[in-house]
Amino acid sequence: AQSxxxxxxxxxxxxxxPLTVKCTYSVSGNPYLFWYVQYPNRGLQFLLKxxxxxxxxxxxxxxxxxxxxxxxxxxxKKPSALVSDSALYFCAVRVTGFQKLVFGTGTRLLVxx
Amino acid sequence: DTAVSxxxxxxxxxxxxxxxxxxxxxxxxxxxxxxxxxxxxxxxxMFSYNNKELIINETVPNRFSPKSPDKAHLNxxxxxxxxxxxxxxxxxxxxxxxxxxxxxxxxxRLTVL
Numbered sequence: 773a774q775s776x777x778x779x780x781x782x783x784x785x786x787x788x789x790p791l792t793v794k795c796t797y798s799v800s801g802n803p804y805l806f807w808y809v810q811y812p813n814r815g816l817q818f819l820l821k822x823x824x825x826x827x828x829x830x831x832x833x834x835x836x837x838x839x840x841x842x843x844x845x846x847x848x849k850k851p852s853a854l855v856s857d858s859a860l861y862f863c864a865v866r867v868t869g870f871q872k873l874v875f876g877t878g879t880r881l882l883v884x885x
Numbered sequence: 886d887t888a889v890s891x892x893x894x895x896x897x898x899x900x901x902x903x904x905x906x907x908x909x910x911x912x913x914x915x916x917x918x919x920x921x922x923x924x925x926x927x928x929x930x931m932f933s934y935n936n937k938e939l940i941i942n943e944t945v946p947n948r949f950s951p952k953s954p955d956k957a958h959l960n961x962x963x964x965x966x967x968x969x970x971x972x973x974x975x976x977x978x979x980x981x982x983x984x985x986x987x988x989x990x991x992x993x994r995l996t997v998l
Contacts (some may be wrong), residue, residue: 814929814978814991815889816975818986860926862928872918872941873930873987875927875929877925877926879929
């Protein structure tokens, strides 16, 4: 069964420091991987996705993610965190031939001033 | 213009009642989805429609019935509401049912008393 793991419930980082939010996946077949962000009382906003090609994917708001097939990981990164980046981040996976997203449990990012 | 909209935003009702949530997308997408987010923020797909045809029906109680009058609309009707139905329900849409990005609505917070 396809699954996604986000091992950290919360990540704390100081403003201006780099941030990483971790995601590992387990799928059979080629994964389509996504990152979404959810601000309080809001819907999910798409950040970026990996389908194929370059392992480093750039997305919205300065975020990027690196696909690592050997480690089955798709960590979200940003070189310099902003307080406004504080939110709930979800990793999700879809496998070719399946028509649904399987979400991780979410990681709360807290950026302190 | 809001890409994916849902009404109502909040819904408070008594156990045993029947209620509906409406979703509309103006993105011209073929596929629409309903997700449920529980109190621990865990997201799980419930249903998916592609061009008004049901393509995903997860293990959801029969009390939940989606209806798609056209490909721009996907409504969710819930009969005999139970306490455990309290959650945030998100509608989403994508261009196709493949690996395309899903765009989410703002959510409907359902509270069953």
